[in-house]
């Protein structure tokens with residue numbers, strides 16, 4: 256895979272830390288970004304649409320793609336739920352002269368950084384505290400208590416990876432975080 260001039264911008268963070276809001280903000284800026292739509296074997300949540308939020312695959316279809324080496328990276332993020340980045344997705348965005356934005360988990364994010372050390376900027380979005388994270392997850396109102404507990408346990412593990420990222424953005428005040436992210440990316444794209 257060759258990037259020509261396209262770069263890779265990875266956003267990783269515990270779910271509920273606000274990274275999806277930051278990604279949406281960036282996609283609305285005048286920088287040619289394309290969002291990497293991940294594949295997943297989990298079921299759609301709320302109003303999520305196939306081919307927009309994720310490519311929703313059955314577990315069997317997901318495993319078949321693993322066997323075909325179709326993923327740049329993939330993981331069983333929660334037990335029984337696979338998530339991964341298809342090579343074809345990144346190639347599609349690079350072919351249309353876009354920089355690729357990823358909203359993926361910390362291990363997947365670091366995996367991409369390792370494969371593309373020069374072309375990739377890896378950002379970690381950190382929630383102000385675990386208490387605030389729990390509040391946000393409950394406020395979303397879409398997940399069961401079991402799912403919330405699973406996500407909180409995973410968040411604790413994920414916070415330990417923050418130092419391995421190029422930049423840590425603490426999402427306390429959304430506007431400040433947006434400015435910080437935009438500046439970091441502009442600097443990286445100019446370098």
Ligand code: 5GP
Nearest residue numbers: 270293329330332338339340358359360363
């Ligand atoms: P959710 O179920 O809340 O949409 O996502 C669960 C977790 O999977 C999040 O931490 C999200 O960042 C991560 N995730 C989404 N897509 C990918 C992917 O393509 N690869 C990896 N490794 N993780 C992903």
